[in-house]
Amino acid sequence: MSTRVVHFVVPEGVDDPARVSGGNVCDLRVRDGLQTLGWAVRLTPADPDAASDVFARLPAGGLVLIDGLVAGRSPGAVEALARRARVVVLAHMVSAAFADADLDTVDGEHRALRAAHAVVTTSAWTRDELVRRGLVAPDRVFVATPGADRATPAVGTPHGMALLCVGVVAAHKGQDVLVEALAGLRGEPSWTCTIAGSLDADPAYADLVGELAHAAGLAERVRMPGALARDGLEGAYRDADLLVAPSLVESYGMAIADALGRGIPVIASDVGGIPEAVAPSGAAVLVPPGDPAALRDALARWIHDPALRDRLTGEARRSRGVRTSWTDTAARVAEALEAVR
Structure with a gap:
């Protein structure tokens, strides 16, 4: 042939x-x-x-x-x-x-x-x-x-409050919506959030997201390390308890599939191809895109409801093999x- x-x-x-x-x-x-x-x-x-x-x-x-x-x-x-x-x-x-x-x-x-x-x-x-x-x-x-590669399951943290957002820092990814949602949860002392993604695609927007976090008093809790190389990204997934994907537009959502492949549950926008990325898993909570209040409420449920955390995490781990x-x-x-x- x-x-x-x-x-x-x-x-x-x-x-x-x-x-x-x-x-x-x-x-x-x-x-x-x-x-x-x-x-x-x-x-x-x-x-x-x-x-x-x-x-x-x-x-x-x-x-x-x-x-x-x-x-x-x-x-x-x-x-x-x-x-x-x-x-x-x-x-x-x-x-x-x-x-x-x-x-x-x-x-x-x-x-x-x-x-x-x-x-x-x-x-x-x-x-x-x-x-x-x-x-x-x-x-x-x-x-x-x-x-999505079948990867080693995430370890997470004992308290379940390590949030991760993966993707280029750009307006369509909605990181500003995430920071606004987190600003409404600044009274909750336990969570941290890593926003991992290139800061060079839209520097003005990346600066805006950083400024919003600083203005909300979250500069020490919202980390923006830029694009992570392979080992760094693997480490971020390993230590994460929850992936947050606040996109305004998304054709699919590879970070979502990668997280679920590691047994990490997801809170994400109900937009574009994201419902396909989470299916058939029941390990995701979907919220309207561009709605900081809805995202804040979903994150608050994660923080305050250990039964919800256990259910979503358990489902994410059970469904790892179906990606x-x-x-x-x-x-x-x-x-x-x-x-x-």
Whole structure:
């Protein structure tokens, strides 16, 4: 059988520890999974805003998988490439779902997705949004839910009050909502919260979150260490009792899957693909997005109700083995690639 070759165009810095993101992690794990399945993956980094030269060097008639961030910022190059090669776009998000998305970004995404021969989304919610918006025909979309490694169960703390929030510090992740919710709980002396994620994507917003914590008198209880390298992130999960995901927009929620895979329960926004990320576990409490009072009340229940903590933690530990694996994710991507070969 001939070797299956795919050129995988990803953002520059995809493996830079300082730029850790769900999309970058997903790209690298998909690459690894495809290689395990027997594909020859030619990883090709590209500047999302200047990918035309990279696309021009790809072979005519070749099979190309493109990260959606790159595709959406270089729609003309994707359209040209799709006329001479077979193109599949891996869409991690729906730009139009972001309140602050500019028209050029949204239009670029529309053009790139329409030009692609197939699209892979990371959640059924993302697929449904793209179809609803008329960007992709239903028969051209494949869903490849991100995997989660079966990791060592978290140890947590004796009192159960170590909160963890993982993700780039940016407005759509809602860390300001989390700090506002925690401000309403400053009279509770037992909790601490680590907000782990890059502070460089939106420095002004990251500064705002830090300022909110300081103004609320929480500077010593809300820790913002920035993006954590692998060992640091493993340590953060190991010591956590509860993951909090206050996103305003979320296509899936890889940190949620990672936490549940370690037996850590979750309080998260009921938005986008997050309900998929927590299913089928009963170890999550979902609250309306952008609602500090609802999030505060959910956290207060966690703090004051040991039976609730025990129930959610027990369910998280029981359901660790039902998470999607990265091999499953890569197999779904491979289906999309095979469909256009």
